[in-house]
Amino acid sequence: MLEMRNLSLAFGPRTVFDDIRLEVRPGERIGVIGPSGAGKSSLLRVAAGLLKPDGGTCRNTFQCTRLVFQEPRLLPWRNVADNLDIALRAGGVAAGEIAARRDRWLGRVGLADSAQAWPSELSGGMAQRAALARALALEPDLLLLDEPFSALDPALRADLGRLCAEQARATGAALICISHQPWELAGLVDRIWRVADGRIAEQPAPFGRPGAPDHDAPPASGC
Numbered sequence: 001m002l003e004m005r006n007l008s009l010a011f012g013p014r015t016v017f018d019d020i021r022l023e024v025r026p027g028e029r030i031g032v033i034g035p036s037g038a039g040k041s042s043l044l045r046v047a048a049g050l051l052k053p054d055g056g057t058c059r060n061t062f063q064c065t066r067l068v069f070q071e072p073r074l075l076p077w078r079n080v081a082d083n084l085d086i087a088l089r090a091g092g093v094a095a096g097e098i099a100a101r102r103d104r105w106l107g108r109v110g111l112a113d114s115a116q117a118w119p120s121e122l123s124g125g126m127a128q129r130a131a132l133a134r135a136l137a138l139e140p141d142l143l144l145l146d147e148p149f150s151a152l153d154p155a156l157r158a159d160l161g162r163l164c165a166e167q168a169r170a171t172g173a174a175l176i177c178i179s180h181q182p183w184e185l186a187g188l189v190d191r192i193w194r195v196a197d198g199r200i201a202e203q204p205a206p207f208g209r210p211g212a213p214d215h216d217a218p219p220a221s222g223c
């Protein structure tokens, strides 16, 4: 479970959060929306333990938390296969299982033929798929997605969103996904949090409703 109590966060004079309370239980899938600079990424960074709150507490009892960023953040001096292998080794996956796990996940994101490629040889979408495979291969029970699909075309966004939702459903993992486009969250999450003015409020899912906050044009192929 992820539990934040009376949490506050500030960068110098800029208060990002003030007295946040929230809970995420295994199997819950939550979308996070809100204006630019509202604190969405900071929220995930606190959840992942990368940022320390200034007040209150953040308790994360999930066994394996993985955060996928907007940029792929692959190790440029390692090929795609090594990028996954290193993460799997660091995540404590048994040596004899690493190759099979890596190959399975590269296949699931459509990169089976790119295992030996260098990150610099990948397109932006391929690199992002590799980053997602690296996270999912660890079979996290808390998956944090910080707009990881924003640079991708609508069809690929839909595919990768579906993959994350399927994996979360299959394993009972919890998932939190930031998006500026609520239609992207349809099918991926069950609940929506809106972050604004230092607060987080649950709101009805505005999936694809024209004129909804943060709404953008829906994709040609649905998500």
Ligand SMILES: Nc1ncnc2c1ncn2[C@@H]1O[C@H](COP(=O)(O)OP(=O)(O)OP(=O)(O)O)[C@@H](O)[C@H]1O
Residues within 6 Å of the ligand: 011, 014, 016, 034, 035, 036, 037, 038, 039, 040, 041, 042, 043
């Ligand atoms: N390391 C940092 N140092 C100083 N200020 C920061 C830092 N990280 C974030 N901030 C500030 O905290 C606020 C929230 O930033 P955050 O990136 O969490 O917002 P966001 O909602 O994810 O924005 P966006 O939708 O544009 O990605 C912003 O005002 C930002 O400038």
